[in-house]
Amino acid sequence: MHTPRLIGQEITHARLNTILSALAACLAVAMCVFLVMTQAAARRETRRVMRDMGFNVRIVPRETDAARMYLEGYSEHTMPFEVVHRLAEQDTIAYNHLVATLQQRVDIDGVSAVLTGVSGELFPPGRKKPPMSSAVELGTVHVGYEVAQRLGVRRRDTLTVMGEPFRVARVTPQSGSIDDMRVLTSLEDAQRVLGLIGQVNEIKAIDCLCLTPDEDPQAILRAELQRVAPEANVYLVSDMAEARARQRRSTETYARVLVPVVLVVCAAWLCVLSALNVRARRGELGVLRALGYGSGTVVALFAGKAALIGLVAAAVGYGAGTAAALVAGPAVFEVTAKAVRPDGALLGLSLLLAPAFTLVASFVPIVMAASQDPAVALVGE
Numbered sequence: 001m002h003t004p005r006l007i008g009q010e011i012t013h014a015r016l017n018t019i020l021s022a023l024a025a026c027l028a029v030a031m032c033v034f035l036v037m038t039q040a041a042a043r044r045e046t047r048r049v050m051r052d053m054g055f056n057v058r059i060v061p062r063e064t065d066a067a068r069m070y071l072e073g074y075s076e077h078t079m080p081f082e083v084v085h086r087l088a089e090q091d092t093i094a095y096n097h098l099v100a101t102l103q104q105r106v107d108i109d110g111v112s113a114v115l116t117g118v119s120g121e122l123f124p125p126g127r128k129k130p131p132m133s134s135a136v137e138l139g140t141v142h143v144g145y146e147v148a149q150r151l152g153v154r155r156r157d158t159l160t161v162m163g164e165p166f167r168v169a170r171v172t173p174q175s176g177s178i179d180d181m182r183v184l185t186s187l188e189d190a191q192r193v194l195g196l197i198g199q200v201n202e203i204k205a206i207d208c209l210c211l212t213p214d215e216d217p218q219a220i221l222r223a224e225l226q227r228v229a230p231e232a233n234v235y236l237v238s239d240m241a242e243a244r245a246r247q248r249r250s251t252e253t254y255a256r257v258l259v260p261v262v263l264v265v266c267a268a269w270l271c272v273l274s275a276l277n278v279r280a281r282r283g284e285l286g287v288l289r290a291l292g293y294g295s296g297t298v299v300a301l302f303a304g305k306a307a308l309i310g311l312v313a314a315a316v317g318y319g320a321g322t323a324a325a326l327v328a329g330p331a332v333f334e335v336t337a338k339a340v341r342p343d344g345a346l347l348g349l350s351l352l353l354a355p356a357f358t359l360v361a362s363f364v365p366i367v368m369a370a371s372q373d374p375a376v377a378l379v380g381e
Helices: 003-013 015-052 066-072 082-088 145-151 187-194 217-228 238-280 282-290 295-332 344-361 363-370 374-380
Strands: 057-061 095-108 111-118 140-143 158-161 164-171 182-186 202-207 232-236
Touching: 003 015, 003 295, 015 238, 015 295, 015 344, 082 095, 082 202, 082 217, 095 158, 095 187, 111 145, 111 187, 140 145, 140 158, 145 164, 158 182, 164 187, 182 187, 217 232, 238 295, 238 344, 238 363, 295 344, 295 363, 344 363
Parallel strands: 111 182, 140 164
Antiparallel strands: 057 202, 057 232, 095 111, 095 202, 140 182, 158 164
């Protein structure tokens, strides 16, 4: 009797056991496919949330008095704008979203405001990202809520800053922070108005560090900056940086924990079902061995069944996992819903790994069946 025929008869005879085994393997495949498909969206969603928290790295001239900077909100010293380009040209630094700013307190028609010139965002090589904020066009200003209220200006009005007229492109919503007293303009306009051509007093950035809790991110960032721009110093907004790190670690950890748990449970399920099947078939196995079939045939019988269950589970599980991800993914990750899409490569991996998974899970019962003494099995019957 050929082995494929034996496998077919085994599956037919043990329908319930086969269905339950296929269900366990299918669940393992579906869960893995679902997590892989949604993991990309989870990472993107996390990056978007962390990005929206704002900049958490402040790079200022080395001679800056930190206490005064905290009180006034900016450094009273300046450094060359070339520093930001020097940082952006490095592919080994842990900064991204580099934005140079020039800030100074000015008087506008009797109202004290913080004139803030901002550059466009710069990125290290190979780390181009969607910008965190839109650039301010030349000749225009974005006026903070309180400044606009006190001066009575609206969008499209003209605002004169230190003798130069600017078109009001936007009045920012009330934020309850210093931003309400800020007048944003392009860096070039601010440098010209303040008479500080080619100068900036701060570079804002986001750190790209993935550290363990016992590592010191500020020390790492300062060591990198010392190598690239020794005339500057870096300050890390620690609360924001720690929140980013916790969120990042949480996102990366949940899949690493959940997948092994699901695989172990499903493997144990398969192992128990296979062992129960072998025990229930002791008599048939004894007769088969008494008819002259060796241990190789028994191994081929149960291993072939396990591999076939794995192939079926791969196809069904991939379809179920993909469907679940396409339905649930966009509802969970609304901002990055487009990142959830079918991946044909996962089908190939499923067809390759699922049979291996079912074979490994059934290894012990298969060895038990192959090593069974036919005389003892027949006497027991």
